[in-house]
Amino acid sequence: MRHNVAGRLFGRTANQRKALLRGLVASLIEHQRIETTVAKAKETRRLAEKLVTLGKRGDLNAKRLAMARVPNRSLVVKLFDEIAPRFSDRNGGYLRIVPTRKRVNDRAQLAVLEFVDYEDLRDTEAGSKKKGKKAQKAKKVEKTEKPEKAKKTVKAKKAEKAEKAEKTEKTEKTEKAKKTKKTEKAEKTEKAKKSGKAKTAKKAKTAKKKTAKKAKTAKKAKKKS
Numbered sequence: 001m002r003h004n005v006a007g008r009l010f011g012r013t014a015n016q017r018k019a020l021l022r023g024l025v026a027s028l029i030e031h032q033r034i035e036t037t038v039a040k041a042k043e044t045r046r047l048a049e050k051l052v053t054l055g056k057r058g059d060l061n062a063k064r065l066a067m068a069r070v071p072n073r074s075l076v077v078k079l080f081d082e083i084a085p086r087f088s089d090r091n092g093g094y095l096r097i098v099p100t101r102k103r104v105n106d107r108a109q110l111a112v113l114e115f116v117d118y119e120d121l122r123d124t125e126a127g128s129k130k131k132g133k134k135a136q137k138a139k140k141v142e143k144t145e146k147p148e149k150a151k152k153t154v155k156a157k158k159a160e161k162a163e164k165a166e167k168t169e170k171t172e173k174t175e176k177a178k179k180t181k182k183t184e185k186a187e188k189t190e191k192a193k194k195s196g197k198a199k200t201a202k203k204a205k206t207a208k209k210k211t212a213k214k215a216k217t218a219k220k221a222k223k224k225s
Contacts, residue, residue, distance in 0.1 A: 008043050021047055022070060028095075029075045029083065032121070033114035038099065041113040045095045052094045055084025086117055 010017055024044040028034050051069060054062040058080060066076050087094050098112045
């Protein structure tokens with residue numbers, strides 16, 4: 001009989017039991033929350049809390065002992081750098097077991113094994129994710145606004161070009177109208193000058209004719225006398 005013998009055997013050999021608990025501890029460090037049977041959760045909690053105390057020590061010997069129990073360098077780094085500093089003011093009791101449901105297959109009682117500050121950590125992560133999503137949305141909005149602004153600037157440039165073209169057309173039309181007015185005035189003055197010269201020429205001819213007639217009448221009067 002196994003009176004006062006610590007630990008649970010789980011119907012496995014020593015190597016199988018060690019591999020099982022090592023995998024449970026590794027997944028607990030990685031995800032910080034796992035669901036398993038109550039017996040396995042209790043045994044895993046016993047080992048994981050010892051690892052957290054090693055992480056709080058933080059010296060080289062503690063790191064070597066942690067590597068011997070969980071031979072995964074990234075998980076040990078996470079344990080020593082992220083998880084253990086959160087419990088620097090706490091003397092034990094880093095994990096909690098919450099019974100959840102009975103397994104469908106064999107009706108075994110399941111439980112959630114998680115760190116005590118898991119909910120606060122989850123809330124902070126959710127807040128950071130929301131902030132990250134908001135920042136991403138803001139970046140997307142800025143990216144969408146930039147091409148819109150570029151489009152607006154292109155439209156404004158086109159409008160400015162059209163206005164400049166209209167102004168140049170108007171100025172050209174006014175210049176042409178001025179030139180046509182000047183040419184019309186010059187033509188009118190030339191016509192007036194020509195008409196005045198013609199009138200003076202006609203007057204001179206009529207005066208010559210009159211003088212010639214007077215001279216003829218005077219000659220005829222002399223001959224008669």
